[in-house]
Amino acid sequence: MEDMIRIEDLVFEYTRDEDQQPVSAIQNVSLNIEKGSFTAIIGRNGSGKSTLAKNINALLLPSSGAVYVNGFDTRKEEQVWDIRQSAAMVFQNPDNQIVSSIVEDDVAFGPENLGIPPEEIRRRVDNALNSVNMYEHRKKAPHLLSGGQKQRIAIAGAIAMRPECIVFDEPTAMLDPKGRSEVMSIIKELHGEGITVVLITHFMEEAAQADRIVIMDQGKIALDGTPWQVFSRVDELRRLNLDVPLPVELCCRLRRRGVEVPDTIITMEEMVEFLCQYK
Numbered sequence: 678m679e680d681m682i683r684i685e686d687l688v689f690e691y692t693r694d695e696d697q698q699p700v701s702a703i704q705n706v707s708l709n710i711e712k713g714s715f716t717a718i719i720g721r722n723g724s725g726k727s728t729l730a731k732n733i734n735a736l737l738l739p740s741s742g743a744v745y746v747n748g749f750d751t752r753k754e755e756q757v758w759d760i761r762q763s764a765a766m767v768f769q770n771p772d773n774q775i776v777s778s779i780v781e782d783d784v785a786f787g788p789e790n791l792g793i794p795p796e797e798i799r800r801r802v803d804n805a806l807n808s809v810n811m812y813e814h815r816k817k818a819p820h821l822l823s824g825g826q827k828q829r830i831a832i833a834g835a836i837a838m839r840p841e842c843i844v845f846d847e848p849t850a851m852l853d854p855k856g857r858s859e860v861m862s863i864i865k866e867l868h869g870e871g872i873t874v875v876l877i878t879h880f881m882e883e884a885a886q887a888d889r890i891v892i893m894d895q896g897k898i899a900l901d902g903t904p905w906q907v908f909s910r911v912d913e914l915r916r917l918n919l920d921v922p923l924p925v926e927l928c929c930r931l932r933r934r935g936v937e938v939p940d941t942i943i944t945m946e947e948m949v950e951f952l953c954q955y956k
């Protein structure tokens with residue numbers, strides 16, 4: 678499978694005032710992400726997740742090492758638009774991403790900057806608004822919408838760029854449970870349509886839905902594998918100060934009490950399936 682993102686021995690340091698030491702945020706990270714895959718990145722606060730995401734989008738450039746997005750080198754200034762068009766980004770706070778006072782204008786903003794003809798923009802905006810179930814709100818003012826709705830507008834803005842990949846940096850962190858699950862189902866649909874998804878999250882049940890989980894700790898990759906491979910390392914997760922998903926925790930406790938539970942249960946749905954055998 679072809680790689681969407683190739684990160685080679687990336688080091689990133691934030692430089693501050695001359696008399697201060699630089700802050701080392703990413704230390705020699707190498708990571709390849711396949712086209713069409715769904716990767717979750719988790720890790721405690723300050724572990725370097727957002728810095729990594731911004732390096733993928735060329736918002737930050739490597740202190741050393743290299744990042745390639747769809748084959749484009751982020752260090753080459755002339756490729757920055759190709760990179761941002763290949764890999765769009767959705768951030769945590771929807772209010773900081775909305776630039777227009779009407780929903781549909783906001784979604785059109787990205788494609789307009791790409792110089793796309795008006796009739797094609799119209800089509801893209803309508804499609805994007807439909808895919809996030811916000812078409813009926815297209816004439817509204819974004820500030821009148823709920824947090825979840827605003828985040829869906831920000832996602833529509835990303836979709837309208839027709840990117841091959843979307844990097845989401847904690848897109849549900851500021852949302853209520855309803856908004857969270859709406860945004861998660863859109864993310865899963867986008868992945869289903871073939872878009873490469875990178876999802877940074879601190880919700881374990883969201884990470885459990887990815888094909889692959891990468892755990893960051895102190896600017897490095899601490900664990901990398903399928904959800905099952907990663908979540909079965911319960912002691913390691915505790916050491917990294919991360920929660921174990923509730924269904925995994927429940928399985929561990931049941932096993933300790935002698936109940937035979939398959940070691941493939943990660944999501945609540947799988948747990949329900951398993952328990953329903955006994956009804």
Ligand code: ADP
Pocket residue numbers: 691700701702720721722723724725726727728729
């Ligand atoms: P995460 O997203 O996992 O919480 P970040 O990538 O935001 O982690 O931060 C990684 C490290 O870089 C932390 O030590 C953080 O304090 C530091 N850092 C982040 N942004 C800046 C900045 N603008 N200037 C200096 N240090 C920063």
Ligand code: MG
Pocket residue numbers: 726727728
């Ligand atoms: Mg962050």
